[in-house]
Structure formats: C-alpha cells, structure tokens
Amino acid sequence: MPELPEVESIRRQLEPLLMGRYVTEADSHPSGKFTPAREIVGLGFEAVFRRGKYLLFHLDNETEMVVHLGMTGQLLPCDNLSDPYLRAWWRLDNDRILGYRDVRRFGRIRICLPGQYEGTLGSLGPEPLSDDFTVDQFYASLKASNRKVKTQLLSQRPVAGVGNIYADEACFRAGIYPGVRKLTKAKTAALHESIRYVLTMAVANGGTTLRDYVNAEGKKGNNQFYLECYGRAGEPCVKCGEILRRVMIDGRGTTFCKSCQKR
DNA sequence: ACTACGTCCTGCGAGC
DNA sequence: TGCTCGCAGGACGTAG
Incomplete structure (x- = not known):
C-alpha cells in the first residue's frame, strides 16, 4: 500500500534513471487502466515529480504521464517481460526497460496535458x-466535513498522501480516536504535527514494507520496524500498556489504543 | 451538495 | 491434506 513515503522513495530513485532518456517501445495489459502507458513511445522524460501518492512523469510534446x-x-x-504481473513496460533508448508490476491491478496509468x-x-x-500545509487551513478543511477524521484523511482532501498505515500512526501519535468527527483546534494542531512527523520518519526509513512494497531498486523499506500502532492489534500500547484494539471504520481496518485515543 | 457503501483485483491465512 | 471464505485497501462509481 504505497503511500507518500513509499512513492517518494520510488520517485527519488527513478528520476536519475529516466532523466534525458526517451521511450523507444512500450506495451501494457489490455485493461484501460494501463493502456495509456503505450501512448508515450517516442517521448522523452524531462522530470519526475510526486503529488500525494501520484507519480508525475513530465515528458516532452506537452505530455504528462500520471501513475498511481x-x-x-x-x-x-x-529484466523479465514474461512476468505475469507486469502490467506495463517502457523500453528506453539505452535499452533498459522500466516495468510497472501490479499483482492486484488497483493502480492506474493516465496521460494528460501538463x-x-x-x-x-x-x-x-x-x-x-x-x-502549504498549515494548521489553519487543515482545521478549516476538517471542520467543513462531518465525516470521521480518518475517513477525511483517506479522502486526500484535507492533506495529500496519507493512507491507512500513516492515518493510524498519526491518529495514535496525536491521541485522537480515528472515528471522531470533530476536532478542537488544539487536537487539529496535534494531528497536523503528527502527520508531518510520521511521514518524515517514514521517508527517512525508506518507506514501510508489510508485504508488497519495494522501491525502484527492488528493495524493502525499513519503517515497518518503527510502526507504533498499525498492525499491532493485540499488542500493548507503547505509551500506556493497554492492549491495542482493531475496529472497522468506514470499511477500513483501524488499530487504536482505547486509553490514549478517547472519543 | 453531502455521506455511506459497494466494487475492483489477487494472494494469503484462518477455519473446517 | 484440501477446500472455502473472508480479508487486505485506494480510488471511484453509485445510491440515498
């Protein structure tokens, strides 16, 4: 489940591989979610950016490729075009091939104007x-919705790049029950700080690998060893010793400490 | 306009 | 041992 730290790790590694290269050949899985990958044959890479969990490949000819x-x-x-989970690939002018692998096909590739x-x-x-991420704006954004805080975070609207792992981590660090719908300004400030903290640490640790995530070098991240909440249901809270619980919030598994994160 | 929920996908682990 | 079934979840579509 690549979230901001994982996508950023990939971006940093891909950029030097792609800069100044152009695509000589490409193919994809027949699904419309991946066929746009074929449209950039002949185009050159100018830069690789990231917004939230999206990778943005800037190409020439007024073309941008978006990969989620x-x-x-x-x-x-x-190095293996017969990998059954390879959903798209691009051959570069140095004869190296960039592959998009996706077992569950939840990702997508799009082409658009820059x-x-x-x-x-x-x-x-x-x-x-x-x-750009300020407490005031964050507070106003959260206040404008009546959805649960965690659901709002996952919507990508109050802030970009937070997924299930870091939503649970940030709520835990801030002492906020993820199912609450309204936050005080002080709690909002704590959540704001916690989001920045958990994401910064995860980037520094090269992302979290629970099962599938590998970076553009095929290597796992290290942040899974530093998670304090996500995936630890049944284990004692690192702050108070209470056993962490797991519930469903709007259909998503959520781990929290009943003692530290009160409603 | 908003919120809630189903859907897509496949592999894996729990349970019988 | 071998099977079924539920779960994992990001973004989007649909319903109310």
Whole structure:
C-alpha cells in the first residue's frame, strides 16, 4: 500500500534513471487502466515529480504521464517481460526497460496535458511536508466535513498522501480516536504535527514494507520496524500498556489504543 | 451538495 | 491434506 513515503522513495530513485532518456517501445495489459502507458513511445522524460501518492512523469510534446500504484503497484527496472504481473513496460533508448508490476491491478496509468488533472488528483489537498500545509487551513478543511477524521484523511482532501498505515500512526501519535468527527483546534494542531512527523520518519526509513512494497531498486523499506500502532492489534500500547484494539471504520481496518485515543 | 457503501483485483491465512 | 471464505485497501462509481 504505497503511500507518500513509499512513492517518494520510488520517485527519488527513478528520476536519475529516466532523466534525458526517451521511450523507444512500450506495451501494457489490455485493461484501460494501463493502456495509456503505450501512448508515450517516442517521448522523452524531462522530470519526475510526486503529488500525494501520484507519480508525475513530465515528458516532452506537452505530455504528462500520471501513475498511481494502488495497493500493489511497483515501478522498477525490468529484466523479465514474461512476468505475469507486469502490467506495463517502457523500453528506453539505452535499452533498459522500466516495468510497472501490479499483482492486484488497483493502480492506474493516465496521460494528460501538463497539470490538467482530473478526479482525486485534481482536487488533492496540500503536500503535508510543504509550507502549504498549515494548521489553519487543515482545521478549516476538517471542520467543513462531518465525516470521521480518518475517513477525511483517506479522502486526500484535507492533506495529500496519507493512507491507512500513516492515518493510524498519526491518529495514535496525536491521541485522537480515528472515528471522531470533530476536532478542537488544539487536537487539529496535534494531528497536523503528527502527520508531518510520521511521514518524515517514514521517508527517512525508506518507506514501510508489510508485504508488497519495494522501491525502484527492488528493495524493502525499513519503517515497518518503527510502526507504533498499525498492525499491532493485540499488542500493548507503547505509551500506556493497554492492549491495542482493531475496529472497522468506514470499511477500513483501524488499530487504536482505547486509553490514549478517547472519543 | 453531502455521506455511506459497494466494487475492483489477487494472494494469503484462518477455519473446517 | 484440501477446500472455502473472508480479508487486505485506494480510488471511484453509485445510491440515498
């Protein structure tokens, strides 16, 4: 489940591999979620950016390719075109191949005019690690909705790039029950700080690998060894010793401490 | 306009 | 041992 830290790790590794290269050949799985990958043959890479969990490949000819990794997506050099989970690939002019692997096909690849985004990417909240992410704006955004706080975080609207792992981690660190619908300004400030903290640490640790995530070098991250809440239901809380519980919030598994995160 | 929930996908682990 | 079944979850579609 690549979230901001995992996608950022991939971006940093892909950029030097792609800069100054152009695509000589490409193919994809027949699903419309991946066929746009074929449209960039002949185009050159100019830069690789990230917004939230989206990778943005800037190409020449006024073209941008947007890749979302979904749950199990991987972008990395490919040495086996018969990999059954390879959903798209691009051959570069140095004869190396960039592969998009995605066991569960939750990811998607799109082509658009530069910056002309639709859907979630078009209405994405601010980058959590930039100065655009302020407590005041975060507070106003959360206040404007009556959904549960965790659900709002997963919507990508109050802030970009937070998924299930870091939503649970941030709520735990901030002492906020993820199912609450309204936050005080002070709690909002704590959540704001916690989001920045858990994401910064996860980037520094190279992302979290629970099962599928590998970076563009095919290597696992290390942040799974530093998670304090996600995936630890049944274990004692690192703050108070209470046994962490697991519930469903709007259909998503959620781990929390009943003692530290009161409603 | 909003919120809630079903859907897509496949592999894996629990339970019988 | 071998099978079924539920779960994992990001974004989107649909219903109310």
